[in-house]
Amino acid sequence: MRFENVKIIRAATTDLSIDFCRDVMIKMREKGYEMVALSSPGDYLTKLNKEDGFKTIEVHIERRISLWNDIKSLFNLIRVFRKEKPDVVHSITPKAGLLCMIAAWLAKVPIRIHTFTGLVWPTATGLSRRILMTTDWLTCACATHIIPEGEGVKSDLQKHITKKPMKVLGFGNIQGIDLARFDPSKFSKREKDNDEFVFLFVGRIVGDKGINEMVWAFTQLHQEYPKTKLRLVGDYEPELDSLDPEADKEIRGNTAIEAKGSLFNEDLVRAYAEADCFVMPSYREGFPNSVLEAGAMGLPQVVTDINGSREIVTDGFNGLIVPSKDRESLYNAMRLIYQDNSLREKLASNARDSIARRFERSFVQQCQIDFYEEILSK
Numbered sequence: 001m002r003f004e005n006v007k008i009i010r011a012a013t014t015d016l017s018i019d020f021c022r023d024v025m026i027k028m029r030e031k032g033y034e035m036v037a038l039s040s041p042g043d044y045l046t047k048l049n050k051e052d053g054f055k056t057i058e059v060h061i062e063r064r065i066s067l068w069n070d071i072k073s074l075f076n077l078i079r080v081f082r083k084e085k086p087d088v089v090h091s092i093t094p095k096a097g098l099l100c101m102i103a104a105w106l107a108k109v110p111i112r113i114h115t116f117t118g119l120v121w122p123t124a125t126g127l128s129r130r131i132l133m134t135t136d137w138l139t140c141a142c143a144t145h146i147i148p149e150g151e152g153v154k155s156d157l158q159k160h161i162t163k164k165p166m167k168v169l170g171f172g173n174i175q176g177i178d179l180a181r182f183d184p185s186k187f188s189k190r191e192k193d194n195d196e197f198v199f200l201f202v203g204r205i206v207g208d209k210g211i212n213e214m215v216w217a218f219t220q221l222h223q224e225y226p227k228t229k230l231r232l233v234g235d236y237e238p239e240l241d242s243l244d245p246e247a248d249k250e251i252r253g254n255t256a257i258e259a260k261g262s263l264f265n266e267d268l269v270r271a272y273a274e275a276d277c278f279v280m281p282s283y284r285e286g287f288p289n290s291v292l293e294a295g296a297m298g299l300p301q302v303v304t305d306i307n308g309s310r311e312i313v314t315d316g317f318n319g320l321i322v323p324s325k326d327r328e329s330l331y332n333a334m335r336l337i338y339q340d341n342s343l344r345e346k347l348a349s350n351a352r353d354s355i356a357r358r359f360e361r362s363f364v365q366q367c368q369i370d371f372y373e374e375i376l377s378k
Helices: 016-022 022-030 043-051 067-084 094-106 126-142 152-162 211-224 243-253 265-271 289-296 327-339 342-359 361-376
Strands: 007-013 036-037 056-057 088-094 111-115 146-148 195-202 228-233 257-261 277-280 303-304 319-322
Touching: 007 067, 016 022, 016 043, 022 361, 036 043, 043 056, 067 094, 088 094, 094 111, 094 126, 094 152, 111 126, 126 152, 146 152, 195 211, 195 265, 195 289, 195 361, 211 228, 211 243, 211 327, 228 265, 243 257, 257 303, 265 289, 277 289, 277 327, 289 303, 289 342, 319 327, 319 342, 327 342, 342 361
Parallel strands: 007 036, 007 088, 036 056, 088 111, 111 146, 195 228, 195 277, 228 257, 277 303, 303 319
Antiparallel strands: none
């Protein structure tokens, strides 16, 4: 099926978030769609234009609430949509979703889609929670189609935000996993330094990711088992969500904790290959890619009982699930995986296959393409 002259604008708050859309945009263009990328200015948006040949549009969008800047962004988006006259505007990320769905509704774009990759308000309180829920309500009210990235996100939206129909595509996730890239067989067994056992975390180094609890749990474990190590892959974002001073001090002063910063491409894959267990103690997620990547690399995991993670990890099958914000439970699970070789081997043996069956990249991308063709055929 071909859809010449159908214009779709994929929109995100930051240029790097457009990377989640790139492969599907390429496949859609091959089928005859006109694909356009929109985000705040950035090097990735420039690359998408110069190297991949996509039309790109720069509209500055603040990640955090900034009333005056948000109003300016909204009017800029309305002008863009009226000029471009797209058939579809499809946004990801919260702020782009709010502003693009309102602007597309005002500009009378016929199909307005927002993908919720996660929800912020479930862990917020007071006025902040009410504001965040209101913005999600506005996003849904202005959208014609809502795609929750996972069943947990869908349940929360339907229970608290909107009664509009919505569907999870496939088994969830927006990008899928490249199993050829995340393939543990490409790496030989690493030479362990004194039989060290490495726990790995990949994500932003912020309180919301459960770093405070993980550092406490690891510190207790390391006192009992000095051959354990904790590697943190990701950047600090103190301006958005700083760590507790005690956790920050421990990271900087404990030689068994390695803060590697962000890693990309083969350096990131190698970090998974050199680990023994993956830990994701986050308070909230949409559908965490790092949990998918770790599973594809055959790692047993410890994750918290939150949206996304519990849809990837089955407790006792390919990982262990513990309550969120519970440092004692996190410590006990990490200790169990370290001590129990047979359990660890069982979880590891099931890890990659559970990802391959549900989240292989081409399958996830085809689910998105099928969705477009379904709604455009009506």
